Amino acid sequence: MTSAAGIIQSVIDASATPESLHWFARGLADGTVSDAQAGAFAMAVKLRGLPPEARTALTLGMRDSGDVLRWDLPGPVVDKHSTGGVGDCISLVLAPALAACGVFVPMVSGRGLGHTGGTLDKLEAIPGYTVEQSEAQLRVVTREVGCAIVGATARIAPADRRLYAIRDVTASVESIDLITASILSKKLAAGLDALVLDVKVGSGAFLPGADQARALARSLVDTANDAGCRTSALITDMNAPLGGVAGNALEVAEIMRLLTLATRNDDLWALTVALGGEALALAGVAADSQDGATRIEGALRSGAAAERFGRMVAALGGPVDFLDAWQSHLPAAPVQRDVFAQTPGPVAAIDTRAVGLAVVALGGGRRRDGDMIDPSVGFTGLATIGDVVGAERPLARVHATDDTSAVAAAAALRAAYQIGERAMRGALVHERIA
Ligand code: URA
Numbered sequence: 001m002t003s004a005a006g007i008i009q010s011v012i013d014a015s016a017t018p019e020s021l022h023w024f025a026r027g028l029a030d031g032t033v034s035d036a037q038a039g040a041f042a043m044a045v046k047l048r049g050l051p052p053e054a055r056t057a058l059t060l061g062m063r064d065s066g067d068v069l070r071w072d073l074p075g076p077v078v079d080k081h082s083t084g085g086v087g088d089c090i091s092l093v094l095a096p097a098l099a100a101c102g103v104f105v106p107m108v109s110g111r112g113l114g115h116t117g118g119t120l121d122k123l124e125a126i127p128g129y130t131v132e133q134s135e136a137q138l139r140v141v142t143r144e145v146g147c148a149i150v151g152a153t154a155r156i157a158p159a160d161r162r163l164y165a166i167r168d169v170t171a172s173v174e175s176i177d178l179i180t181a182s183i184l185s186k187k188l189a190a191g192l193d194a195l196v197l198d199v200k201v202g203s204g205a206f207l208p209g210a211d212q213a214r215a216l217a218r219s220l221v222d223t224a225n226d227a228g229c230r231t232s233a234l235i236t237d238m239n240a241p242l243g244g245v246a247g248n249a250l251e252v253a254e255i256m257r258l259l260t261l262a263t264r265n266d267d268l269w270a271l272t273v274a275l276g277g278e279a280l281a282l283a284g285v286a287a288d289s290q291d292g293a294t295r296i297e298g299a300l301r302s303g304a305a306a307e308r309f310g311r312m313v314a315a316l317g318g319p320v321d322f323l324d325a326w327q328s329h330l331p332a333a334p335v336q337r338d339v340f341a342q343t344p345g346p347v348a349a350i351d352t353r354a355v356g357l358a359v360v361a362l363g364g365g366r367r368r369d370g371d372m373i374d375p376s377v378g379f380t381g382l383a384t385i386g387d388v389v390g391a392e393r394p395l396a397r398v399h400a401t402d403d404t405s406a407v408a409a410a411a412a413l414r415a416a417y418q419i420g421e422r423a424m425r426g427a428l429v430h431e432r433i434a
Helices: 006-011 018-030 035-048 051-063 090-100 119-123 135-144 157-170 176-188 211-228 248-259 264-282 289-300 304-315 322-329 352-364 403-416
Strands: 078-084 105-109 149-151 194-203 230-237 335-339 345-352 378-380 394-402 418-420 429-433
Touching: 006 018, 006 035, 006 378, 018 051, 018 078, 018 157, 035 157, 035 176, 051 157, 051 211, 051 352, 078 090, 078 105, 078 176, 078 264, 090 149, 090 176, 090 248, 090 264, 090 289, 090 304, 105 135, 119 149, 119 248, 135 149, 135 304, 149 176, 149 304, 176 211, 194 248, 194 264, 211 230, 211 322, 211 429, 230 264, 248 264, 248 304, 248 378, 264 289, 264 429, 289 304, 322 378, 335 403, 352 378, 352 394, 352 403, 394 403, 403 418
Parallel strands: 078 194, 105 149, 194 230
Antiparallel strands: 230 429, 335 394, 345 418, 378 394
């Protein structure tokens, strides 16, 4: 007879079967498995690891613990997932750019976690934009606009919802097998044909080391492909905040400048094009990733991606004139001032995690579940590695609700920057895993 204790023992003995892992995932969702058993299971997986077939079985079991969407659309269903970072607002540009290239993007996204920003928190900086949508509305907007960025309903991968909360309090978050099953159970429940992954590496990444990033990318790519979803990953740089801006409304403003071709941040542009090229090739609508990249560039340059973004915002409750009048809709912080380095010189290194935590301390992220977010705060013009800072060039401009938090954020930012040796910024895309 199947029992939770027997399955935990089989994980320790490396003999867990796909059927037993499906049973465990179902038990997480329906309450047959207790919190203590879930915690013991998570720790057994963290310490012993799962063989590839078992990892895929756990992922599929967790995916099938709730609703799994099926689509009947005149094009492939595609998505992108990032392991999270600071200033990473790529999803906001990429989803409409992909839609403009003829694929459909039901992007079920998350909120900020720790020092990392969350796509849903960024979109909620837009007045009226509603991330909690019914499955029916997700279907309508995906079909009519081509993309819809929304939050997961309680019916998507409920086994993950429960296991993640237990991992969080049992020191078992940092297991590549469990991270893989957690991320992919939610993504695969959206019924995708293809998925491109942006696995971050560096001081602001969830797993900072290059070996860890590579192992996570390999695990995600292999498991998703085994599960029948064409998937590849780019390992990309998070040794500096992406795009030089961190903060919810501030990042939305940055992507509006990019989409409307007012100013173009080279890193945001290049990463959107690289990930989009991969996604279009995986989806089979481009001959290869280079052809895909050219198509994404075309969608950005022609304004087609901007037009899709404006329609998505309006369809999900935001202002109908957001594309033309975004400046008047986004909140602005009352205190804005430049932050200068204590000593001038080139930026040698950045503790990007500390920059993300400084945004959280300003009120731009959550310290605990349920905290309110102030969308207006953060940093703009963040210097990157190799920039020479001094009296003419600040480290960044801080946007804060009051003087006290601005002063604290300035001190935190100075501490996050190492000035001294001349250094070169590393490549934006470190590696491709397919
Ligand atoms: N994000 C997730 O969704 N799950 C994890 O386990 C880690 C990051």
